[in-house]
Amino acid sequence: MTHSAFIHVQHLLGTGHAVRAAAIGKALTARGVDVTLATGNLLPPTLDTTGLKVVQLPPVKSPDAVFNRLVTPDGDPIDIAWEEMRTAATLDAFAAKPHDLLLTETYPFGRRQFEFELSALLDAARRRDRPPLIATSIRDILVRKQELWKEEWMADQAVKFYDRILCHSDPDFVQLSDSFPFADKVEHLLRYTGFVGGGKRPVPPDGVGEDEVIISCGGGAVAEGLLMAALEARPLSRRAEDTHWRILVGHDISEDAFQTYRKSAGDGLIVERARRDFPGLLERARLSVSQAGYNTVLDVLIAGVPAVFVPFAQVKETEQTQRANALASHGRAVVTPEQNLTPERLAAAIDDALALPRSSHQVLLGGAEKSADILLEDLKARAA
Structure with a gap:
């Protein structure tokens, strides 16, 4: 059976969210999964998305580090009409295929500004005759919230809608509980994957970077x-x-x-x-x-x-x-x-x-590949 996955990612300033989402998508593709990557911002030119069907949603970003407003690439503020357009685009992309896996990058452990869109996506997924496996992909450390109720809301949303939480960390180095006070509420959903990244990259020309x-x-x-x-x-x-x-x-x-x-x-x-x-x-x-x-x-x-x-x-x-x-x-x-x-x-x-020594410690890697394996195991268990 060929599986179909829908990955939703929204980066606002940095590119790490998109890099991790694409890496997991490529790992799923390598295992025979048909992957759609729906991106809510313009992808960086250095990102390799070979093998993925990339859907460009109406793009939006944060104009600064305050993260209290969203703007288009041209700097125009978004409004309710834009939110409705964006939600429709996401739902149309999701409805294009009978996806049996839905992966949201960060949400509900962040990106609450996009609840208008992602809550609609989750509802649409749950209403299907054969609802997909729903998973979230989170990095090693979450941004703490000043209001504790927001973090409890994250845990409650995860328990309500999600089948799996993939935390891209080496648990010997950092664990979810280090930055999330309600980790015990979602522990039954949590799997550590190791860090996402570290794959083969081009080798610099001879001498470039030496002792620099x-x-x-x-x-x-x-x-x-x-x-x-x-x-x-x-x-x-x-x-x-x-x-x-x-x-x-x-x-x-x-x-x-x-x-x-x-x-x-x-x-x-x-x-x-x-x-x-x-x-x-x-x-x-x-x-x-x-x-x-x-x-x-x-x-x-x-x-x-x-x-x-x-x-x-x-x-x-x-x-x-x-x-x-x-x-x-x-x-x-x-x-x-x-x-x-x-x-x-x-x-x-x-x-x-420069007084510190170089290190030979081997950090736990392969997070994208491990994520793909966990998700396919979950799909297999669900079908059994």
Whole structure:
């Protein structure tokens, strides 16, 4: 029997959500599943979606790190008419095939702004004569909410609608209960998959990245402070002023801003766009400097390279800080806050991190493949 899966993903600023959803989709495809990936934002140009049927829903994003409003790619605010259009597009895409698997990325453990759409999707799935297996895909650490009732609502929604929760973490490193106070309510649905990512990527050209300091910022939408400090920190470092620093500027940063960064680069600095061979650069590097997003931290863990993390922590964001501190507690990184970041403070953190040894610890990987296997096992059990 050929299974059909519908994956819904919505990224707002960073690209990690889309990267994980696509990886799981490709793992399902490799196991013979027909996969539709419905994306609520424009996918990054570096993302490989080979083998997936990608449905572009009316795109929307967050204009800033406050996450209290949503806008179209042109910056127009959304309204009720837009919400109705978006919901209709999602339901039409879901109705195109008799999917026997529905996977929502993050929701209900986040993306509550999209309840108008996703509650309708869940209702449509439950109303089918043969309802699909319903699963959610969540990263290692959730963003804490100031109101406890919102987190309890997440658990209640999961128990009401979902058959499986896939947590993409190494449980020896971080568990759901570390960032979610109602983990015990959903424990019967929970399976740890290992981290999603770490697959084969292009090998950098000979010599590129060798003994360098690699500064990266993911998509870059909220990385201006880190990039500006990095442009001036090299001559202030005692342990890394003798090597090239390579600053990788994300594709969410405008071309005008990118050219400004390039023109500001002093001696020993290379400024270029984010590269697909980034993991290979880290394997050769002396040090990694970055925020603490899921995908970047995973690449750092795999490479075993010492790291400086400047976690994104604007407004109410807690996820990156918690992840960065977890690595620091394992002796893998130095953490410096992004608030009031200066070249001097960044250079000092770099020097401190270069006193750390490289690591050979093997982190639990294969999260996309394990997720696919778990979901297919669940489908098989349901059919028995």
